[in-house]
Amino acid sequence: MPTAAAATHADPLGIHAGHLPDLDELLAGAHVVSLPMRVKFRGILQREALLLRGPLGWGEFCPFPEYADAEASRWLASALEAGWQGFPAPLRDSIPVNATVPAVPAGRVPEILARFGRVDAVKVKVAERGQILDDDAARVSAVRDALPDAAIRVDANGGWDVAEAVEALTRLAGVGLEYAEQPVADIAGLAEVRRRLRAAGVPVLIAADESVRKEDDPLKVARAGAADLIVVKVAPLGGVRRALDIVAQAGLPAVVSSALDTSVGIRAGLALAAALPELPYACGLGTVSLLGADVTRDSLLPDDGAIRLRDVHADAELLAAHAAAPERRDWWLDRLRRVHAVLAQGAAADVPHGKMLK
CATH class of the missing domain: 3.30.390.10 (Enolase-like, N-terminal domain)
Known part of the structure; x- marks a missing residue:
């Protein structure tokens, strides 16, 4: 092997x-x-x-x-x-996971969170096309109201430019953000957002997602000093072993996330999270909760803020x-x-x- x-x-x-x-x-x-x-x-x-x-x-x-x-x-x-x-052989058998809140109106936040059960971290989608910063702020505030002690991270999927990102993260930092995932689309922009936030004393870490998995060189973001941590997804990076190597070479903390997978795909994400030498952040692997159906009768869903590592078998009837x-x-x-x-x-x-x- x-x-x-x-x-x-x-x-x-x-x-x-x-x-x-x-x-x-x-x-x-x-x-x-x-x-x-x-x-x-x-x-x-x-x-x-x-x-x-x-x-x-x-x-x-x-x-x-x-x-x-x-x-x-x-x-x-x-x-x-x-x-x-x-x-690869696992180093742990339980993976902490975050809830994921799509770009829904603030009034729907309690309904979305209820599907995940107890969680210690929540990822909130922001910068949705057709919405404004007030929508993002209301959604993030609704999460904070529902979960006063949870770690909140936001994910813009590269939807802001540098000035918009600095303005938005300065405002959203008021609720206490763990980090902001891919606030702008390019690596140079990530580095500039990170520099401006630091200069202004805004305590929001920058996480790179698309700038890792969609680059020809997934280590470029680390070399540029453009992020404090990286988000890694197994499938877009070519498998668990390759993702492990990228994390090792990047030398940055990693969050394992999913690409809106069935439980079969989530199993690969759990394998990566289980094999990482360190796992400092809750992972974005609870997204089966967003599906209305699955391909197994033993879905990989969060239980008390974590998913237990286990194999998945697709069910013929499903x-x-x-x-x-x-x-x-x-x-x-x-x-x-x-x-x-x-x-x-x-x-x-x-x-x-x-x-x-x-």
Whole structure:
């Protein structure tokens, strides 16, 4: 089994030439599902995913539709790690998680929080298109009112410019923020927001998410001194082992988060969180609570602020009940064929990750 470092450098996605599962094998064990969302999140009300059954378990391939095949190949590499390679040995068996509050009106905050049970940390979505800072402030204040002692972090998904971010975080800091995730879109902007907040004495840490997982070089943000911590997601980074190596090289505290996954995908996130040498922050892995259905009868949901590490088995009846429409199944299987070809080409060439996935 390759080490984490080997998976990043010598073999960027842990897929060696000759060890990539055959496409026919993947297609034979593929299931495409469409799961309803309890609330609109990332602009969608149905979450589609392609699940793969491998000899060691289930993997999930669910890059959002707008992702090109090269970027989506990281997600497939992650699914293949789960089903065909397995996960690294865990260092802990319980993972603290945060609640996630989408960009809903402040009046809906108690309803959203109730789905997560007791939690010690909450991530609040801000900078939603079509909303204003007053909306964000009301939502964050509603979370603070409901949970006076919780750690609150906000996630702007790069939705502000530098001046807007400084203004917003200065205002939101009044409720006590643990950190702000990706307040602006680019690394230079993150560094400038961080510099201005420090100069003004505003005690808000900066976390990088998209600037880690969507960059050709995921370590660039650390080299630029643009963040105090990084947010890592298993699937967009190409698997647990590669994510572990990125965290080690970045030398920054890490928060493990999800990409709106089913419990199969969350299992990979838990594997990463369980294998990290240090886990200083609650993780964003409680998002199955935002789904109206799942693919297993033992969903990975928070219990008393944490999720217990355990394996997940997709249920045949649930896979059938939530099977995607035939045209959507065909769309995903065609995508699987194309992305498998990208991985096959990269494994044969054994090229650096950045070059292969541009």
